[in-house]
Structures are given as C-alpha cells and as structure tokens.
Amino acid sequence: MIETRQLIHPERPIFEHGAEGRSGASLPELDVPAIDAQKHFGKLARVTLAALPEVSEVEVTRHFTRLSRWNYAIDLGLYPLGSCTMKYNPKVNERVARMPGFAGVHPQQPESTLQGALEIMWRLERVLCELGGFRRVALQPAAGAQGELCGVMMIAAHHQSQGRAPSKVLIPDSAHGTNPASCTLSSYTTVPLKTGETGIVSVDTVAQACAENPGDIAAIMMTNPSTLGLFETDLGKIAEVVHAAGGLVYMDGANFNALLGKVRPAETGVDVMHINLHKTFTTPHGGGGPGAGVVGVGATLEPYLPTPTVEKEGDRYFLDYRRAKSIGRLRSFFGNFGMFVRAYTYMRELGGPGLTLATEMAVLNANYIRARLKDVYSLAYEAPSMHEVVFTDRKLKRETSVQTLDVAKRLMDYGYHPPTIYFPLPAVTGGAGALMIEPTETETKETLDDFCDALRAIADEAKRDAEMVKQAPHQTALGRLDETRAARQPILRWRAK
C-alpha cells in the first residue's frame, strides 16, 4: 500500500522538484530603468541569489494542491484540540468581514469616512463590557498573549502611580504558558501556585503565597475556566485575599466561551481580563492568522488603557489619543479590524440568549464526551468539566503500554485531528500523558458519538494489538514521524546558492 501511495503522491519536497533555469512565470521585458540594488540598499541588498526552487507552473500547482489535500481543517471534520477552541466559523461572519466597505477600509482615511468602522468597534466594546461586567475594553491587542502583556503593563502602571513596585505575580501551575511569559516580559518574577489533587486553586495556597511575599505581590493571574477545563470556584475569595495584600486580579479569559451569560468576571473581583475573540466569538484561529486579544478593565485600570480608544460624542465616533496615563500604543492603528467585524456579526447573529446557549452547548458537549469515555480513559480531575475535558493515559498505559501520543496518531487513521496531548499536567497525575479534548458547541451529538466510538475502538485495539497502535498512523500520507528529530534537525535546504 505504501508503494502505491508513493507512486501517486511523490513525497519529495518542493526543493527536489524542478531544474536550474526552469520558471513558472513569464514576466514581460523590463520597461523601466533597472536600478542598482547595492547603491540603493547598501548592505541590505542581496549579493547571492536565494536558492528558491526553480519549478514550472504545473509542478508548483500540483505541489500545493497535494499538500492541501493532506491537510486537515475545521471545515472537514471535528477539530478537538483542547485549549485552542477550534470551532466552526459560520460563513456569514466571513461574508460580512469581506464586504468591500469593511475589507477595503484604510486606517489612514479621514475619521469622517470611518464612522461605520468606528461604530462597529464602539458597539463591540459595549457588548464585551456587558458580558464581562467591565467599564472599558481595549480592542487593540492582536492576540491573547498580547492582551496579557497589555493587562500586566496596566497593572505595573497602576502600582507605579501608587509609588509601589511589587515584583511578583502569582500563577497557578495549571496556567497557559503565555501567562508566565507575559509577566517575565514585564520584568515580574512569577510565583507558581500548586493546584494539587483537585486541579483547583485554593484560597489557602494563595493566602500562604501572599504571606510569604509581604508587600511584594503585584497580581495574581488566574485562568478561568482553567486550562484543565475546571471552574475556579474560589476566585471571588481569592480576589479578596490578593486585594488585601495590595495586588490586583488578572483573569485570563481566553476560555470565556464557557462563561458567556453565566458569569461576569468583574463581579467576582477581577480587575483585568483578556478575551480571545478568536476562541470565544468564532473568528478563525490558528496558523498564525490574526486574532484579537481584547482586554476588559474595571475602574482601577481604566486610566491606563492603551490608545487610541473609540469614543462617541453625539452622533460622531472618534479615536481618542489623549489619555495622559495610557500605557501607549500596542498595535499599529486600531487592531485587527476584520476580527472585530466577525465577532460582532456572531454576537448579533446569536443575540444574548444565543450566546448563553453556545456556552451551555460547549459545556454540555465536553461533559458528554467525558461521560462516554471515562470508563476507558482515566479522568484527570473529578471536578465537572467546563468547555474541555482532560483524560490521562494512566490506566491505558499500565494495561497496554499504549500512550497518549499513540492514541493521537491512531485517531488520524480514523479521520480526526488529534486532541492536544503535550500539556504539562500538574504533578498530581504522576507524569501521565494528557488527552485534552475541546469539542466546542458547534458539533452535533452524532459527530461526538462517532468521535467517542473511534476513541473507544482505539482503546480496544490497544488491548488486542498494542504494536499496531504504536506504529500508527497507517493511512495518512506520511507515517509516524520522528518529531524530536524534526524539531532539532530541521531540513535546511533553502540555502543561498
């Protein structure tokens, strides 16, 4: 079978196609004077040609068409990648974002001709304020991680304005990796908090950390629901403890799709929170594409919002750059505008009750998978799941030696994108591998059943023929890859000639 496949799909990289001097483009004769690149660009001018593949049009077309057919996409099937919220994006969002008036808008147009765009941003901010309980929301940050940086910078600005310089941020061991990174970028030291057997941050752990670092706590940064898919039940009390210690409360709200219409974080003592529009409000996610990590704040941090903000005076919308205490600009112009249009369309399409229903369905779907698989895969935590469910391979590995990586690879043979597996579960799981599954609200019961059937079938196969599962995938364009080698020894064929 493998030979046949190789005949149909030669697996040679593009660098091994083509021949010297071959070209896929026919450019007209130069009809302007040639310029001397060295003279114009000095050291920046290339002196040797880049070793680009020299291929014909048909070679390049077939190469990329073949790659696209090996690819997996949310429009092809369930994409259960935990912590990423890869949900189906209703096409109406795309259609609206591509309307010429939105797609063609230029940020340097005079403000009087940008009124529609500014109104969308203004309205989006109002909806986000309503959902989160915040006074203002900064739309500028281009991704969740940049939203975190924005929030942490505002926290630092606040302490500075009080004549304080606390140096530490408390971060639970269940946090997304971007959380400590954002704090470190802002020159804070992070203090890890152990979540223990429950997976949930306890008030006592926080109180102890505050007591051990008197006067030195700038903030706590807590993801809710956490990256373990658990609701942080004590967040309100934790906020009181941190505030009493002089710190502020940052909630990583990247998983806000589990809370819409249920919890207003600001009402639980949260001072600042980012929301990933590209996770909660169905703007496309992944592949390095643009996102929007908008940041909501309460009264304490409002003066430090990045500029510009969108304001309204009478019927006129305008960009306000005059915020004396602002942390400044984080992103060129006013952020990823296309993402705002998509998110706002989604909100208007669903309305308040629809958004709440989306949350309920996301949580229900995760718990359905939990119920259907918990006798076969081990549950990482007993607390009910929110938008995602985390299993471990503890039992499976003990009984069959098959691990989560093998399960993920075998799932590809069943036609699914694997769930997240490389997630550093806090120590409580004893180093077991994780299967972190986030089905999202957009999947039907039938799809979830098929997916659970596949995972159950793999657990059966592991008992009957563990070796076969360990060699998976068998039906994909490429078999099992040496991922460590791929990361450590990338193929460097693109060298200057």
Ligand SMILES: Cc1ncc(COP(=O)(O)O)c(C=O)c1O
């Ligand atoms: C909990 C959490 N925080 C932060 C982020 C970072 O968001 P982004 O990838 O947009 O930078 C993510 C990403 O999915 C996340 O799951």
